[in-house]
Amino acid sequence: MPPFPVRDAEPEQAVPAGRMGYDLDAERLLLHTVQSAEAFEALLTTGTLTTDPDLAEAEFTDAYDWIHRMMAARLPTSGEGALWLWARTRREHLVDSCRRSRGQVLLTCRVPRERVLLSHFDEWHLVLNRALGMPRLPGESEDDAFARWEEAQDVFDARLRAAGLRDAPIRNWTPDLRNEIETSWECILDRANYGPSECWQATVHALNTNDVVEATRIT
Secondary structure (H helix, E strand, O other): OOOOOEEEEOHHHHOOOOOOOOOOOOOEEEEEEEEOHHHHHHHHHHOEEOOOHHHOOHHHHHHHHHHHHHHHHHOOOOOOOOEEEEEEOOHHHHHHHHHOOOOOEEEEEEEEHHHOEEEEOOOHHHHHOOOOOOOOOOOOOHHHHHHHHHHHHHHHHHHHHHOOOOOOOHHHOOHHHHHHHHHHHHHHHOHHHOOOOOOEEEEEOOEEHHHEEEEEEEO
């Protein structure tokens, strides 16, 4: 018998109506994740859910390696992989995820904040695309911020091409270039760089059954 309620619901009913209730300053963060039926069974059987880093898309090895190192440096927990959850997203986005995940399980969780690494959802794509991180300056327009980023990115790309590394994995770059881009990505971990209504994702090393407040099988 799981220590939390389990129910079945259509995608539109899997996510409660109304405000989501996310609070990124809470002691225990409200998080959502959709997991396979097999992963849910593993959680019930072992009491803990982890992930296999070897299952990550090979195309994004450098990005996942970086986020794993950030977790190792910033969290008190340990582990080789990362479980991905929503820390703040729109209800319609979560419902849409459920529509595409019939047969899977939506987990609603409350996880101590110190075990969670938050990262900006949209800006995470800079990491995936091996692009510089560069948050908007105070008072800077979106167009001006993009122009400033584009100029800096062009200069950085020129340096990569000059070094013959433009198409090489980041792990094979020279230490100065690798350190420069990886340091720039750390801006996506700082909420002070973004507005109050942005979408945030979370990574944790593991989920335990006492982190879960409800499981919903998506029918």
